[in-house]
Amino acid sequence: MKFRRRELSIKQKLILFFLVFFCTPFLIISWIWYAKSTETIESNAIYYNQAYIGQLNGRFDEYFERMKVETQTLPGYPLIQEFVTIDPDNSYELFQLKERISRDLYPSIAYRNKELVGFFMYSVKGAMLGDASVGEWSQPFRDSDDHEEGFKVVGIQQVRGVPVVLLNRNIYDTVTYKFAGSIVFAFSLEHILNLNDSTAFGKPRNIAIADETFRFLYHPAAGKWGALVPEAWTSSMTGQSGYFVDRTAQGKQIVVYSESEFTRLTMISEVPLDELVGNFSQLRTATIVIGVVVLLLASLTFNKMLLEIKRLVEVIHTSRLKHKEMELRQREAMFQALQSQINPHFLYNSLEIINSYAILAKAKPISQMTVQLANMFRYSVSDPQSVVPLRDEIGHIRNYLRILEERYENLRVEIRLDEADLDQVALYRLTLQPIIENAIYHAYEKNGLHPGSLSVAGVRRESLFSLQVEDRGIGMDPQLMARYNDAFEAITEQEVPVSARPFPGIGLWNVHSRLRLAFGSPYGLHIVRSGREGTLLEIRLPYPVQSK
Known part of the structure; x- marks a missing residue:
C-alpha cells in the first residue's frame, strides 16, 4: 500500500517559507549580532578603561611627585625646626610660634595647592598644630613606628562625603638628624584625579583604590573602606596592570587594574556588564517574539536596532574624542610638571x-x-598681592642694600624710622625696592655718577604715613616732575588710565597703581622735589587712627 504525500496548503507554505527563510535566519543573525555587539562593547570598555586607569595613575603620580619636590625643603624651615624642638609645656612661646607659622608659612602652602583640605603638624615631644580632624585621621600612622619613608601616602579618609588623601612628610632635627615629627597634608581626591571628568566606559563611581596589602583605601561603597580586596580578584591580579572578568551572583563585571610605581597604590575600575549592554537582553527577547509573530513588527524592531547601533556608534565616537582630549590635557600637564620642577x-x-x-x-x-x-x-x-607690615619690607630692603653696598663702595644708606611705626604701617610686598633701584639708576648711574647717599625716613601725619626716599644725585626738571605728579593723580580707585603714563618705565607706575587701587586717594607716590641737588619721593600709606 502506497502512501501519497500530502500536499501543503498555500497558507502552510507561506508559514513554512516565513519560518525557514525569515524567522530562522533572522533569529540566527540577531543572536550573532547581539553576541558580536556585546563582545565589541566589552573590548572597547576594556581598552578605554585601561587607558583611563593609566591616566588616573599618571595624574596621581605626577601630583605626588610634584608635592614631594615642593615639600622637600619644608622640614628645614627655621619655624618648623623651632616647632619640633620647643617644649610643649611652654604654652606662651608655643602659642606665639603657632601664630607665626599660621601667618608666615601656612598661607604660602595653601596658595600653591588649591586641592589642600587640611594641614596638621606634630612633634615627638607632643606639640601639635593644625586641623584637629586631620590629626585624628592620621592617629593610627602616628602611633606606629613606620617612619622610615620621609614622604608617604598614609591613607584615604572620607570627610562630609568627600574623600581626602593623607600625605605624610617626616621632619628630622637638623642638629641631631633624628626623627622629630611629621607634617600631614590632606588633599581632595576628587580634585587630584578629576573623577567627574571621566571618559571611561561605566560610571566614575566604580573607581576604587587599594594599598600594597590589597586593602581598599577608597571605594564607592563606604562600607568597604579598609576591607580586603576579594581573594578571587587578588589571584587574578598577577601583573602590574591588566583586567579580568569577575562572575558573581549579581552578574558579570569587568575589573581593570593598574599599580602605580611611585605610590604603590592600585587603581581598580569595576564595570558591570549590565551597564555596558544596557537594554540589549530585552531587545533580543523582543526581537525574537516580534520576528515570530509578524513580519511588520520584525521590520519595526529591525529599524529600532539600527537606531540603537547608530546611538552606540555615536557614544563610541564621542568617547574617542574625549579620549583624545584627555591625551592632550595629559601632555600639557606633563609639560607643566616639567616646568614646575625649576x-x-x-x-x-x-x-x-x-x-x-x-x-x-x-x-x-x-x-x-x-x-x-x-x-x-x-x-x-611669596604672594605679591599680600599686605605685610613695614617691618618686613624694611627687612627685605636691608638685605637688598647690603648686597648693593658690596657692589658700590661709596653707597651710604640711612634708614630713620620710628620703631612703633614698623608694626603699625602696612604696604604691599616689593614696594620700596623698585623705588630704590630707580633712584640708583636715574640719579647716579644714568648721569655717570657713583651711587652715593640714600635715605629712607618716615613721617607721621594726621591722615597718612609718609615714607620718604631721598637721593643726592641729579634729579629731573620741573616740567617732567609735574607730568609725573599729574599722572599719579589721574589714577582713581576704579580706573587706571594707561594713556596717562608719561614715561616709558613701569616700575614707579606699577607701585603707584597697586597702592592707589588698593587704598584709594590720596595714597600712592608723590614727588616732593627734584633738581640738581637730588630727588625726594614720598610714598603715602594709610596709618591707623590712634585714639587720644
Missing part, C-alpha cells in the same frame, strides 16, 4: 650649598651675601 626650592638649596662652602672657606662676605640673597628670594616668591 622652582624656588632649587634656588634655596643651591644658595645653602654656596653658603656652606663659603663658611668652610672662611669667606664671610660671600656667606653673608648668600644668606641675604636667599632671604630676598624667599620674600620675593
Whole structure:
C-alpha cells in the first residue's frame, strides 16, 4: 500500500517559507549580532578603561611627585625646626610660634595647592598644630613606628562625603638628624584625579583604590573602606596592570587594574556588564517574539536596532574624542610638571650649598651675601598681592642694600624710622625696592655718577604715613616732575588710565597703581622735589587712627 504525500496548503507554505527563510535566519543573525555587539562593547570598555586607569595613575603620580619636590625643603624651615624642638609645656612661646607659622608659612602652602583640605603638624615631644580632624585621621600612622619613608601616602579618609588623601612628610632635627615629627597634608581626591571628568566606559563611581596589602583605601561603597580586596580578584591580579572578568551572583563585571610605581597604590575600575549592554537582553527577547509573530513588527524592531547601533556608534565616537582630549590635557600637564620642577626650592638649596662652602672657606662676605640673597628670594616668591607690615619690607630692603653696598663702595644708606611705626604701617610686598633701584639708576648711574647717599625716613601725619626716599644725585626738571605728579593723580580707585603714563618705565607706575587701587586717594607716590641737588619721593600709606 502506497502512501501519497500530502500536499501543503498555500497558507502552510507561506508559514513554512516565513519560518525557514525569515524567522530562522533572522533569529540566527540577531543572536550573532547581539553576541558580536556585546563582545565589541566589552573590548572597547576594556581598552578605554585601561587607558583611563593609566591616566588616573599618571595624574596621581605626577601630583605626588610634584608635592614631594615642593615639600622637600619644608622640614628645614627655621619655624618648623623651632616647632619640633620647643617644649610643649611652654604654652606662651608655643602659642606665639603657632601664630607665626599660621601667618608666615601656612598661607604660602595653601596658595600653591588649591586641592589642600587640611594641614596638621606634630612633634615627638607632643606639640601639635593644625586641623584637629586631620590629626585624628592620621592617629593610627602616628602611633606606629613606620617612619622610615620621609614622604608617604598614609591613607584615604572620607570627610562630609568627600574623600581626602593623607600625605605624610617626616621632619628630622637638623642638629641631631633624628626623627622629630611629621607634617600631614590632606588633599581632595576628587580634585587630584578629576573623577567627574571621566571618559571611561561605566560610571566614575566604580573607581576604587587599594594599598600594597590589597586593602581598599577608597571605594564607592563606604562600607568597604579598609576591607580586603576579594581573594578571587587578588589571584587574578598577577601583573602590574591588566583586567579580568569577575562572575558573581549579581552578574558579570569587568575589573581593570593598574599599580602605580611611585605610590604603590592600585587603581581598580569595576564595570558591570549590565551597564555596558544596557537594554540589549530585552531587545533580543523582543526581537525574537516580534520576528515570530509578524513580519511588520520584525521590520519595526529591525529599524529600532539600527537606531540603537547608530546611538552606540555615536557614544563610541564621542568617547574617542574625549579620549583624545584627555591625551592632550595629559601632555600639557606633563609639560607643566616639567616646568614646575625649576622652582624656588632649587634656588634655596643651591644658595645653602654656596653658603656652606663659603663658611668652610672662611669667606664671610660671600656667606653673608648668600644668606641675604636667599632671604630676598624667599620674600620675593611669596604672594605679591599680600599686605605685610613695614617691618618686613624694611627687612627685605636691608638685605637688598647690603648686597648693593658690596657692589658700590661709596653707597651710604640711612634708614630713620620710628620703631612703633614698623608694626603699625602696612604696604604691599616689593614696594620700596623698585623705588630704590630707580633712584640708583636715574640719579647716579644714568648721569655717570657713583651711587652715593640714600635715605629712607618716615613721617607721621594726621591722615597718612609718609615714607620718604631721598637721593643726592641729579634729579629731573620741573616740567617732567609735574607730568609725573599729574599722572599719579589721574589714577582713581576704579580706573587706571594707561594713556596717562608719561614715561616709558613701569616700575614707579606699577607701585603707584597697586597702592592707589588698593587704598584709594590720596595714597600712592608723590614727588616732593627734584633738581640738581637730588630727588625726594614720598610714598603715602594709610596709618591707623590712634585714639587720644
